Structure formats: C-alpha cells, structure tokens
Amino acid sequence: MPEGDSVWRAAHRLHEALAGKTLTRCDIRVPRYATIDFTGHTVDEVVPRGKHLLTRIGAATIHTHLKMEGSWHVYRNGQRWREPAFRARIVLATEDAEAVGFSLGKVEVLARNEEDKAVGHLGPDLLGADWDADEAVRRLLQDPQRPIGLALLDQRNLAGIGNIFRSEACFVRRVDPRTPTGEIEDLHALVEESRRLLTMSISKRRHQSLIYGRARMPCPRCGANIISFQLGDDPNQDRRAYLCPRCQG
Ligand SMILES: [Zn+2]
Known part of the structure; x- marks a missing residue:
C-alpha cells in the first residue's frame, strides 16, 4: 500500500498539472457522482493529507484515496494511457494535461467545508506543514499497551506512515515493533x-530499504539474519513487520 511519500508526490504532480487551470473535461466514473461535472471550473489546489488526496475546486472537494492498487497519472493531452481505460475512476483534463486516477480505493465529492468528514479523524500529518510531534506522541500514548508497530499504522495517531516505514523507523531507533x-x-x-525517513524518500524519489522486505538477509548494522512476522489488526492485509533480533529491542 502506498505510504505518505507516494501520496505526497502524487499530490505534487497533480497540483503542478491542474492548479489554476480550467477543466475542459471532468469524468467521474463512480455511479454515485456520475452526474457531477466540474468542466469550466478552475482547480484551486491539490493537497495531501496523510494518505488522502484533496482536489479543491471552488466550494467542492474531490476526495480520493489510493488504497491498495490506486495510482494517479498525468499525461499530455492525446498521450496514450499506460493503464487500461476500464481501470480509470476519474479523469480531469485541462487544455494541456490529463490527470487520470486508476483503481482508486476511494472517490467521493464533498463540499469543501465538509472535508473533515473524510480527513478530520487523522492525527498530525508526518509530511504536513503543521506537523506536531508532541500531539502525535500524546495520541500514541492513549493506548500504552498497544504494540508500537500497530500504533504507528493507526492514522488517527499520526498520518502518512504504512507498513514499510514503521519497520524502517523501528529499526533505526533499535525498537522491537x-x-x-x-x-x-x-x-x-x-x-x-x-518523519525524517518519509521526508528523505520524497527528496530522493524512492526509499532504499534498510530492513523492510529483507527477511533472512543480513542486518545492515550487525549482520544477524533479519526476521519477519505478521503484525497487524487486519488479516486481509499484508502486515508483515521486519526485525533484526540482535540489535532491536
Ligand atoms: Zn542488527
């Protein structure tokens, strides 16, 4: 599942392509919103909130979430899509660009003053300008018995971290998840x-894994074999955590 860094990059690309531009086409391929058409309206901005994306158009907001499989592509007008058209959930075009959201886990249209319905539950945003570490710690400590590897994934505590970066951050800090x-x-x-790891991943465009996905390979710090195990609330999701049994905990 994409984490905050991927969502941040997607928001940045979309903002570059759409902000300040008038839509020449708006095609929302979700039955509930099929009649909503923002053609002729100007996109104000596209902002990330944790793993959520908010596209603000006048008094309205299009809220999307990538979930497991989703992605946003930006094409020049007329450029061939790199994903099959049947996977497109939304198309927003301007005179020079076309933004297409494929296989998005969530697409909904809200009044802008109702954004809290979609993102109001989120804890401090690790990649947000208003990041507040003290508030994140306060929220995490509301359930002191909960394993930290699970608490870090709970977006109500802090927003933007997922499976990869919880393992990486715990490794760097020598904490058993x-x-x-x-x-x-x-x-x-x-x-x-x-926050540091996610921020670095944005500037380098991709994250070189220290421990995530490296089960049975040597720990980059001490050489012991890395182990992995399921650590998650949801049996339907891959929640594999990675750990060096020698230098963590
Ligand atoms: Zn180690």
Whole structure:
C-alpha cells in the first residue's frame, strides 16, 4: 500500500498539472457522482493529507484515496494511457494535461467545508506543514499497551506512515515493533525518525530499504539474519513487520 511519500508526490504532480487551470473535461466514473461535472471550473489546489488526496475546486472537494492498487497519472493531452481505460475512476483534463486516477480505493465529492468528514479523524500529518510531534506522541500514548508497530499504522495517531516505514523507523531507533507503546524509551525520537525517513524518500524519489522486505538477509548494522512476522489488526492485509533480533529491542 502506498505510504505518505507516494501520496505526497502524487499530490505534487497533480497540483503542478491542474492548479489554476480550467477543466475542459471532468469524468467521474463512480455511479454515485456520475452526474457531477466540474468542466469550466478552475482547480484551486491539490493537497495531501496523510494518505488522502484533496482536489479543491471552488466550494467542492474531490476526495480520493489510493488504497491498495490506486495510482494517479498525468499525461499530455492525446498521450496514450499506460493503464487500461476500464481501470480509470476519474479523469480531469485541462487544455494541456490529463490527470487520470486508476483503481482508486476511494472517490467521493464533498463540499469543501465538509472535508473533515473524510480527513478530520487523522492525527498530525508526518509530511504536513503543521506537523506536531508532541500531539502525535500524546495520541500514541492513549493506548500504552498497544504494540508500537500497530500504533504507528493507526492514522488517527499520526498520518502518512504504512507498513514499510514503521519497520524502517523501528529499526533505526533499535525498537522491537512488538513493544508496548508505553514502554518505548524515546517515543518522540521514533516519530521524528518516521518523519525524517518519509521526508528523505520524497527528496530522493524512492526509499532504499534498510530492513523492510529483507527477511533472512543480513542486518545492515550487525549482520544477524533479519526476521519477519505478521503484525497487524487486519488479516486481509499484508502486515508483515521486519526485525533484526540482535540489535532491536
Ligand atoms: Zn542488527
């Protein structure tokens, strides 16, 4: 599942292509919103909130979420799409560009003053200008018994982190992701490390994994074999966590 860094990059690309431009075509391929057409309206901005994307058009907001399979592509007008058309859930075109959301997990149209319905539950945004580490720590500590590897994924505590970066941040801070949140020595440093890794991933365009996806390979710090195990609330999702049994915990 894409994490905050991918969503941030998608928002950035969409904002570059659409902001300040008038839509020449608007095709929302979701039955409930099929009659909504923003053609002739100007896109104000596209902003990320955790793993959510908000496309603001006048008094309305198109809220989308990539979920498992989703992606946004930006094409020059007339350029051939790199995904089959039947996967397109929404098309927003201007005079020079076409933004297409494929296989999006969520597409809904809200009044702009109702955005809180979609994103009001989110904790501080790791990649947001208003990031607040103290508030994230406060929220995490509301359930001190919960394993930190699960608490970090709960977007109500802090928004933007997923399966990859929870393993990476715990590795860097030498924390076993199964540790109860209330027993972490320096929770503040752990959330700041999560933010640092996500921010670095944006500037480098991709993240070179330290431990995630490297089961049975040597730990980059001590050489012990990395192990992996399921650590998740939802049996339908891949929630594999990675750990160096020697230098974490
Ligand atoms: Zn190690």
